[in-house]
Amino acid sequence: MAKHFFIEGAIKAKMIADEITSHSTKINIGAHDIFLGQVRGDLIDGKLVKAIEYTAYQDMADKELERIREEMIHKYKLTCAHIHHSLGTIETGEICLFVLVSSTHRKAAFEACQEMVELIKKDVPIFGKELFDDGSHKWKENQ
Amino acid sequence: MKILVFGMLVEDVGSEELQIELQPDLETLREELMEKFPGLKNRQFMIAVNQQKINGNITLNANDEIALIPPFAGG
Numbered sequence: 001m002a003k004h005f006f007i008e009g010a011i012k013a014k015m016i017a018d019e020i021t022s023h024s025t026k027i028n029i030g031a032h033d034i035f036l037g038q039v040r041g042d043l044i045d046g047k048l049v050k051a052i053e054y055t056a057y058q059d060m061a062d063k064e065l066e067r068i069r070e071e072m073i074h075k076y077k078l079t080c081a082h083i084h085h086s087l088g089t090i091e092t093g094e095i096c097l098f099v100l101v102s103s104t105h106r107k108a109a110f111e112a113c114q115e116m117v118e119l120i121k122k123d124v125p126i127f128g129k130e131l132f133d134d135g136s137h138k139w140k141e142n143q
Numbered sequence: 144m145k146i147l148v149f150g151m152l153v154e155d156v157g158s159e160e161l162q163i164e165l166q167p168d169l170e171t172l173r174e175e176l177m178e179k180f181p182g183l184k185n186r187q188f189m190i191a192v193n194q195q196k197i198n199g200n201i202t203l204n205a206n207d208e209i210a211l212i213p214p215f216a217g218g
Contacts, residue, residue: 055149056149057147057212061217085217121217123215124215124217125210125212126218127149127213128216139214141216142215
């Protein structure tokens with residue numbers, strides 16, 4: 001069964017803190033690395049982005065995220081890995097992606113976290129509509 | 144056949160779900176969609192079949208899950 005990686009709304013600091021705390025009993029872990037994606041208030045053609053509305057092809061996205069997670073755990077021999085992505089309207093300055101990887105030593109955690117974020121951006125069917133302060137919008141595309 | 148539509152492509156076809164008659168293969172489906180929805184001609188998108196990215200052409204079945212997928216923006 002596919003794991004569910006999506007949450008409705010922004011990722012709050014408490015959720016990140018709770019996730020880290022939940023690992024304190026896993027005493028074989030020596031390193032965590034975290035990535036947080038934050039909605040950026042870009043100025044595009046003179047208009048300011050005030051939020052991004054995220055949608056996804058959820059069934060396929062869940063499968064891709066599980067594949068990426070398992071690949072990274074296997075490749076870097078991670079102790080564990082967690083991915084959370086927001087859906088819905090996320091305001092500028094709020095967190096929309098939270099990746100936490102854990103390993104025995106720091107090098108694997110650094111490398112796995114970076115590669116995991118790149119794969120999430122490249123392979124997962126998540127779509128973002130940038131909402132401007134004047135009520136118009138533009139569809140975002142990862143570079 | 145049922146077709147799921149995502150992101151910016153919803154604006155081109157006017158709906159998140161389409162019903163069109165069964166097309167024999169992916170290439171024919173793509174041509175049929177361009178014909179019905181000319182807005183798609185200016186878009187970059189892929190068609191997933193049963194939640195798999197498809198390279199090249201494949202035969203389609205009536206119960207396949209077809210999805211029109213625009214560029215990704217996750218993260």
